[in-house]
Amino acid sequence: MKLRGKTVLEYYVGQPTTVHLMLRPRHHAQQAIVEETFHIDPPVAFSEYTDHHGNHCQRLILPTGHITVTSQVEAIVTSHHTPDVPFPQFVLIENLPNEVLHYLLPSRYCQSDLGEIYQLAIDIVEPLINGYEQVEAIRSWINTHISYEYNTTNSSTTALDTVHQRMGVCRDFTHLAIALCRALCMPARMTVGYSDKLKYVDLHAWFEVYLTDGWHTFDAVQAQTEGCRVVLGHGRDAADVAMANQFGNAELRYMQVKTELIDEDL
Amino acid sequence: MKLRGKTVLEYYVGQPTTVHLMLRPRHHAQQAIVEETFHIDPPVAFSEYTDHHGNHCQRLILPTGHITVTSQVEAIVTSHHTPDVPFPQFVLIENLPNEVLHYLLPSRYCQSDLGEIYQLAIDIVEPLINGYEQVEAIRSWINTHISYEYNTTNSSTTALDTVHQRMGVCRDFTHLAIALCRALCMPARMTVGYSDKLKYVDLHAWFEVYLTDGWHTFDAVQAQTEGCRVVLGHGRDAADVAMANQFGNAELRYMQVKTELIDEDL
Amino acid sequence: MKLRGKTVLEYYVGQPTTVHLMLRPRHHAQQAIVEETFHIDPPVAFSEYTDHHGNHCQRLILPTGHITVTSQVEAIVTSHHTPDVPFPQFVLIENLPNEVLHYLLPSRYCQSDLGEIYQLAIDIVEPLINGYEQVEAIRSWINTHISYEYNTTNSSTTALDTVHQRMGVCRDFTHLAIALCRALCMPARMTVGYSDKLKYVDLHAWFEVYLTDGWHTFDAVQAQTEGCRVVLGHGRDAADVAMANQFGNAELRYMQVKTELIDEDL
């Protein structure tokens, strides 16, 4: 399938402001990037680097005035969400590859080390023993018990907060899912990008869990994980994959995200 | 100076338990490792890898029974805590190297994104403008306002908790220092290892801040940062640099840490 | 300046053939990539990865028949070839960063360990002592003493061969320059990409040398290093930065490269 994703950010900048963006697609195995544009209007030079998760990041200083950043991508993607049959299993800690171990650790918004998170995870998955089914139970529980509501959470909201408040947006759903999976010793990470089957179109966040055969995609916002996805970045949680970190007072006046399936047969 | 550090862990293991250790010294520029032993008694095979911070990690399965892990290091080290004169400055975000940027982000135990942390940081450093002096003010404030007391905190205690409780151990002092520095846009990380000038001998935790000329060492537990240090690991916070992560119920019955300055003239 | 580069490869493929391409721009500090397309006609899925030099590589299997690969990039670039004044110096080995040390080593096509190469380097640079002037003398000597002639060398031609044959193309000029610089203990690497001031338009190869303040660009094919450049990849020599490695008998029937300066003022 061929998917197009587009993000437009319109800033009003009172004084020059350093920003770090993560608005370009990853170049990796499951998505072939065929077209990619990244325009700043008026034009501003920027530099790029690859972080330790392999995400592509942009560094720039926004000059004063009205600035528009437009990033677009077209990618041929393999559907991520069809599990192999039989369902992938839990991977014993001793068999996990070195490089996924840090996805077992608690992180800023995913306090998997807390007893309350662990207990909730146990309550949700019992008596299931298959890894994939456990994750699916977690995903489904969140989808059912947490209500999707804008403006009820903010950028400091954690998985524990969401356990208590039972509402939030894709970021919060995802943080909770990750915390619950890690509490059960399953490496889990946050993924952000474009997805075509969303009720609320936005830069979306979902999660991936390491089970047999590698990382598997799950989306707690959807009734079932479905649709075509282009990944911009992944990391431990939202701290690692912010679309924009700014160091100053640029005002984001408008943001638009579009996702379009442009060829189903590719 | 030549320093010797030694850690002994004695476990009683009821059933085979996977553990990940970080008990060997880093091999990098400021410490020349001349001797290093790592014995498990009775002998157990283990494998090693280097994590994305460059720390050396050991993976093994503890068999049932009594198990002793002994790790010892001798290193020729350059003293870390003498600042150059004039004092190193704050580095503008746009001039920070790519690889230190993630040390600006909030992490599990260092919630630098919270308003309460930011306000405390501002209150402490005003009206200082030099980066080194600001960090030194933060370090000194913590040393004065937080009391060092065992068994008042646990492995889930965060920087924000410490702001409220005003007590803790080296780990808590360090988390708070890091959170305050990051809130002011100074990259900060946690370092663990051996230090020879401690009232309480233990595997120690201190912090480093990125200012002009690179990473600078600070220790909030000491009245002044002093002594000779051997680094085992560094990372965003304690989640990244745990001495031991275990996945099961091995019981740590005894732990001993020794640090000895064996040659002052080297 | 804003530069556009485009490469078209037309293959006739008798049986499915694995190819590894390096046809996309690097994303790093000195070039801001604003537009990038990579089309295969008829469409073929491909995967991508970043090699240990940070280059972006594409892996795919060419199906049988006529296949066209078109890669295009538009980038805002900073001119690479203006040396700072005073000229950058030789960096003492002990002051070189760890990550550039392997660019001192001999490689497949750059036998900097041979006495004949070393002697030639000495003959060329004496009695100059400034690093930049030495490299410039090497570059100029090659430009003067080696004649640019197509079809006189092949993909196995080495720097030593070029010393003897005194003819070749940009790849050969560059290999010789690198071998001579390394023989004098200056880290040197091969860079491939687009350049707008070439007599012969092609995917171009030039070289970079590590002197004070970092990597500096030199081009032995030009009378003087000039023009605007977009970098696709860099590495030890042509073995590391092949535009295409194929494992089978796909026939490259046509290749076209275009470089265009589309905005001089950006």
Added chain:
Amino acid sequence: MKLRGKTVLEYYVGQPTTVHLMLRPRHHAQQAIVEETFHIDPPVAFSEYTDHHGNHCQRLILPTGHITVTSQVEAIVTSHHTPDVPFPQFVLIENLPNEVLHYLLPSRYCQSDLGEIYQLAIDIVEPLINGYEQVEAIRSWINTHISYEYNTTNSSTTALDTVHQRMGVCRDFTHLAIALCRALCMPARMTVGYSDKLKYVDLHAWFEVYLTDGWHTFDAVQAQTEGCRVVLGHGRDAADVAMANQFGNAELRYMQVKTELIDEDL
């Protein structure tokens, strides 16, 4: 098994000389390093780093006079040379992991891109089709057709030279094996370290080939690959894994290597 390896280098240094050493063991999955010493007498500070192959390297400046470097290691190792049954197969290029692809490329001393090397490889392996058997045929051919003779080759000798001269030492045997394997599209690398079953005790070089299930150990110097090994480093060829690179005229007056199997049952 537990193996002890020791290397002593005695230098006479006329004027301060920068050296880069690779004399410490790798810390990875198949060898558990239990003891490790690295002494310079008289004491000299050194710094360390990990290269892009994961090898541990030491950087130092040898002061004038007599200097002795002594490096010793004790490791619990898993035997490397027992192939699984059935024999591991050739891995299709499209199934090779990204990170082993560069071991397919020709390198300074392993000119796998030359027709003469390819033809020899074909002559040796025909009509075998199993990957492991092909590598074993190459290893055995070299062991039979190349005679082990000191002082017949030097640090510039290549695989092609060895095809013609038919003599050399472990380094030359290994380079030829690697070139032949790569010519057949099997990723191959050079490994250096200690081995306990050698006629000629020295820092030894052997080779590894990527077949199903990962890297497999082969030794062209032995009649059959046997014995216990501790790995110091691996890389494309001898350029990547030199025990010592010096930039000046320190004179190596004496070198001693000892390998001892100290516990067969571990």
